[in-house]
Amino acid sequence: MDAMIDGxxxxxxxxxxxxxxxxxxxxxxxxxxxxxxxxxGRGLIIETAGADDEVLKLLPPLTIPDAALxxxxxxxxxxxxxxxxxxxxxxxEDSIGADA
Numbered sequence: 001m002d003a004m005i006d007g008x009x010x011x012x013x014x015x016x017x018x019x020x021x022x023x024x025x026x027x028x029x030x031x032x033x034x035x036x037x038x039x040x041g042r043g044l045i046i047e048t049a050g051a052d053d054e055v056l057k058l059l060p061p062l063t064i065p066d067a068a069l070x071x072x073x074x075x076x077x078x079x080x081x082x083x084x085x086x087x088x089x090x091x092x093e094d095s096i097g098a099d100a
Contacts, residue, residue, distance in 0.1 A: 046058065
């Protein structure tokens with residue numbers, strides 16, 4: 001996840017959390033909800049947290065298979081790239097499900 005934050009996300013963000021309870025906190029509060037919406041369209045349910053919903057919250061089960069975890073992270077990364085490429089906080093409506 002650190003590699004995704006440091007290299008793939010073209011937005012100020014930081015990792016937060018402990019163990020499998022992790023989050024990506026964005027400076028722009030509109031980004032996390034837009035990524036969540038885009039990811040949902042790709043088959044991944046992911047919530048936001050924080051006072052302004054600025055944190056993308058990751059809570060995988062303790063027994064998640066490695067392949068499922070990696071697929072979820074891929075969906076998050078591709079969703080984030082889509083949202084950020086089209087302007088912060090705005091997901092492209094016709095792209096939902098494109099990578100599913």
